[in-house]
Amino acid sequence: xxxxxxxxxxxxxxxxxxxxxxxxxxxxxxxxxxxxxxxxxxxxxxxxxxxxxxxxxxxxxxxx
Numbered sequence: 001x002x003x004x005x006x007x008x009x010x011x012x013x014x015x016x017x018x019x020x021x022x023x024x025x026x027x028x029x030x031x032x033x034x035x036x037x038x039x040x041x042x043x044x045x046x047x048x049x050x051x052x053x054x055x056x057x058x059x060x061x062x063x064x
Contacts, residue, residue: 007037007044016050027053 008016013033014024027033033053036043 005046005048007039008047008050010036010043010045013045013050016047017053 010021010024014021017024017027017033019027024033028035034045034049036045
């Protein structure tokens with residue numbers, strides 16, 4: 001993660017992945033989406049990690 005990497009909320013991460021918020025949390029639970037960075041009680045995801053989830057899905061699609 002670099003210094004300018006934007007931190008996203010669960011809602012924003014779900015929007016990037018185009019899934020519902022409950023589905024986003026299911027993907028966190030099953031390990032598809034990395035666990036959040038905790039800042040106090042807040043949960044945030046670096047945009048680069050969410051984009052890496054998309055890149056991994058694309059790579060898996062190509063390998064299949």
